[in-house]
Amino acid sequence: MxxxxxxxxxxxxxxxxxxxxxxxxxxxxxxxxxxxxxxxxxxxxxxxxxxxxxxxxxxxxxxxxxxxxxxxxxxxxxxxxxxxxxxxxxxxxxxxxxxxxxxxxxxxxxxxxxxxxxxxxxxxxxxxxxRHASGFDSPVCLNASGANAHLLAYRNGRYRVLGETMDTGVGNAIDKFTRHVGWSHPGGPKVEATAEDGEYVDLPYVVKGMDFSFSGIMSAAKQAYDDGVPVEDVCYSLQENVFAMLTEVSERALSLTGSDELVLGGGVGQNARLREMLAAMCDQRAASFHAPEPRFxxxxxxxxxxxxxxxxxxxxxxxxxxxxxxxxxxxxxxxxxWRSDEGNVAIGSDDGRIRGAEAVVDLEPAAGRVTKRRREKRYRHPALDERLRRERTTLEARLTSLARREGVPTPVLSDVDPLEARLEFEYVGESDLREGLTAERVRDVGRHLARIHRAGFVHGDPTTRNVRVGRGRASSNERPADVRTEGGERTYLIDFGLGYHTDHVEDYAMDLHVFDQSLVGTATDPEPLREAVREGYREVGDESVLERLRDVEGRGRYVEDGT
Ligand SMILES: C[C@@H](O)[C@H](NC(=O)OP(=O)(O)OC[C@H]1O[C@@H](n2cnc3c(N)ncnc32)[C@H](O)[C@@H]1O)C(=O)O
Ligand SMILES: [Fe+2]
CATH class of the missing domain: 3.30.420.40 (ATPase, nucleotide binding domain)
Structure with a gap:
């Protein structure tokens, strides 16, 4: 029996x-x-x-x-x-x-x-x-708890951290604000109740790839309260921004892994607005969403x-x-x-072009044209949604052009419409770097990243999919030395939508790290490629960034050993 x-x-x-x-x-x-x-x-x-x-x-x-x-x-x-x-x-x-x-x-x-x-x-x-309650096989998981905030997905015997908070856990961030206001612990439920009567005011919104940070928005929220902004408005806007950040990175993780299942975990998951946003996001991309009962x-x-x-x-x-x-x-x-490897999630091998987390991209190789539109996100407050789409469109246009001025091959911009969140580019390259990884091309990307960092900005999402390879017109500033690979081939950086201006070594190192991780996720034998990107970077860039990169890697999060 x-x-x-x-x-x-x-x-x-x-x-x-x-x-x-x-x-x-x-x-x-x-x-x-x-x-x-x-x-x-x-x-x-x-x-x-x-x-x-x-x-x-x-x-x-x-x-x-x-x-x-x-x-x-x-x-x-x-x-x-x-x-x-x-x-x-x-x-x-x-x-x-x-x-x-x-x-x-x-x-x-x-x-x-x-x-x-x-x-x-x-x-x-x-x-x-x-996962247990939903019966999903291979979900992406958003853990939104007091002391933590992680995006996780299973691969080769481990739950990999795809993204996480760069400072405090999400619940603790909210609780710190309520302590400032003088409310007792825990603050999360009080913010939720108070937010019901609030109106939207602008607050910072910080997402970097699949990582996110709460320190800026929390100081701004405290400051707004001290300046006399009604507390219900601060609570409402805090929820709108913080939960939209969590929803955005969850969507990016779904897009990057190709998974169509999301589960929620952690105490902040009891918040109805967070659940509503996640459900709306999943609904919009036809993914399944499961939130356990509050007691779990x-x-x-x-x-x-x-x-x-x-x-x-x-x-x-x-x-x-x-x-x-x-x-x-x-x-x-x-x-x-305790689980079979069948639920492996394809981390790093994304089909994001088609299921794009942010934008719809129309490719017209024959016409030599690419059109990109940032879609409306129904889960976000309309004011925030409009602001983000406009800002990112403008920034993408500007950084794409700035990079070319630094001698980095990028597509020429033919049209920008920030209000419609629409960009039109020259079609470049014949394939993604992902489909043709060679040390030479990767070394070239290392040089490109070093150039833009020296110019004071980062790409924000330099994955092997955001590099195109092929022949093409030389940019006006390009030096002969930039045309590295055989037959006049170039490696183009595209998709600067998550880029930003910064003079922090940490941001440069993280940018390199994102590319490094995408090599690890894509290549069967990543080591020579990882070496090549560092070589390329060293030729043009600052050694202190490579030192910081070693530091970043030593922080323990990024184990990809599969044992
Ligand atoms: C390491 C472990 O001790 C920690 N656990 C933890 O923090 O308790 P948890 O129950 O998962 O989450 C508590 C947090 O969840 C927040 N919270 C509870 N109800 C909430 C609500 N309705 N809206 C927003 N936050 C809420 C609380 O304010 C508190 O910050 C963790 O999982 O990080
Ligand atoms: Fe917890």
């Missing part, structure tokens, strides 16, 4: 002292019982020591309640001595003192119940609960138990001596053993 898998989950990374029992069900119908005791700070944000004390008091209570439930709901003919098959706990990321309390409790339970211990990554749990979005042990059961079934258990917690545990550090 087949028995169901039953796992006790324990969560306590920050505010939720929570225990749950997942039962996979004998007849295919599973169930999750969750008991949570929330820590509510008297003032300010979460204090790690107070939060740990809360865990210390509350964890035994919620665990006892969950175990009681497990005993009560046991099958009469189940002869196993323990009411659960395994104990799963959040190993990180989270607040160290809280994690240690939870881990200690989990180890003790695993010993007294005499069942294995399973160590769960909290961020992967936020993601897996959506905010921190909860149910998601720990559900992923714990998958890991337990895959034999992924922990010896006591290996069960240390990790406050900085990243989702891409987790070897994923």
């Amino acid at each position: 087949s028995t169901a898998t039953r796992v006790l989950g324990i969560e306590g990374t920050a505010w939720a002292a929570s225990a749950a029992v997942y039962d996979s069900g004998r007849d295919g119908v599973d169930s999750v019982f969750i008991e949570t005791d929330a820590y509510e700070p008297d003032s300010g944000g979460i204090h790690p020591r107070e939060a740990a004390e809360h865990m210390h008091d509350a964890i035994p209570r919620v665990v006892e309640r969950a175990l009681e439930h497990a005993r009560e709901t046991r099958d009469g003919d189940d002869e196993r001595s323990s009411p659960v098959d395994a104990v799963a706990f959040s190993r990180g990321p989270g607040l160290g003192p809280c994690l240690r309390v939870v881990a200690t409790a989990a180890r003790a339970l695993s010993q007294t119940l005499d069942v294995p211990l399973v160590g769960v990554n909290h961020m992967v749990a936020h993601l897996e609960i959506g 979005l905010r921190d909860n042990a149910g998601m720990i138990a559900v992923l714990g059961a998958k890991m337990y079934d895959a034999g992924d258990t922990l010896a006591l001596e290996d069960s240390r917690v990790d406050p900085n545990y990243r989702p891409d550090q987790v070897p994923v053993r």
Whole structure:
């Protein structure tokens, strides 16, 4: 007789002292019982020591309640001595003192119940609960939680981080604003309620490829409040911009991976406006969207138990001596053993031209013309949508021309209409670099990037798809040395729509890094190409940028080893 898998989950990374029992069900119908005791700070944000004390008091209570439930709901003919098959706990990321309390409790339970211990990554749990509930095979996942904000997709045994916040988590950013206004923690629900009566005011909007940043918009929001802008207007506009940023990068990730499934995870996912925008975006591109029920979005042990059961079934258990917690545990550090590789998402091999995240592009090679229109995004507030499409169209036109002035082959612009968000270019090249990767061409791209960086701007999205190769007219400023490859062939940079002026070495390094990652994602043997882009860059550009690139790579996010 087949028995169901039953796992006790324990969560306590920050505010939720929570225990749950997942039962996979004998007849295919599973169930999750969750008991949570929330820590509510008297003032300010979460204090790690107070939060740990809360865990210390509350964890035994919620665990006892969950175990009681497990005993009560046991099958009469189940002869196993323990009411659960395994104990799963959040190993990180989270607040160290809280994690240690939870881990200690989990180890003790695993010993007294005499069942294995399973160590769960909290961020992967936020993601897996959506995949579990939706039944999607290979979704892109947007994790919008307090301390984090990630875009994730599965490939070769890991969840890869496609994009993430460059500063704070999305919930924490919102909570900092509400603290400034004097509201109690957590601020997210208060912003949502207050936003209902608000009107739109302009605030910063910062997206770089699939990364995004909240620091600028948060300082501007505080400043607006201090300047007397009605708080409901600030709340409303904060939501409009922050959630549009998250929706935009989610759409870009769908476009770049070719996936047509999106799941949402994390406490901020409880926000109705965020869900509405994501649903509208998916609807507009005929993708499927799933948001788990609120009890599975905010921190909860149910998601720990559900992923714990998958890991337990895959034999992924922990010896006591290996069960240390990790406050900085990243989702891409987790070897994923509980799913087959069929759900691989094609990171880097995009068909973005056709399903374009931003624009519709009409190619007319015979007429030598390309027309690009930035589509209206229904999920965005109309004022924001218009502003972004106009700004990006103008910027794309300007940077494309500026780059050519620096000796970088780019298509000649024949028409711009910022109001219609329309651009018309000369058709260049015969194919994408992606279809014909050679060291020589890649070296040339390295030189091009160095030239535009020296001129004080970045491309913003230099992927192998945004480089065209072929013969073509030389630009007026092009020096003979620029025509590198055989037969007068050139490598053209196109699609400067995400470019911007900057004098920060970090931005230049990130620009190079984006290209480097696109080589890794596209080429079967990327190493010689990665070397070539650096060589090309070194010929023209600044060594400090290459140094910073090494720094960026050392930050640990960008592991693509597939092991
Ligand atoms: C590491 C772990 O401890 C952390 N968890 C966490 O931050 O709790 P979570 O439950 O996923 O998210 C809480 C955040 O979610 C926000 N939040 C809750 N309801 C919200 C709403 N209706 N609108 C916007 N934000 C909301 C809260 O303000 C808070 O910042 C994480 O996942 O990053
Ligand atoms: Fe969380």
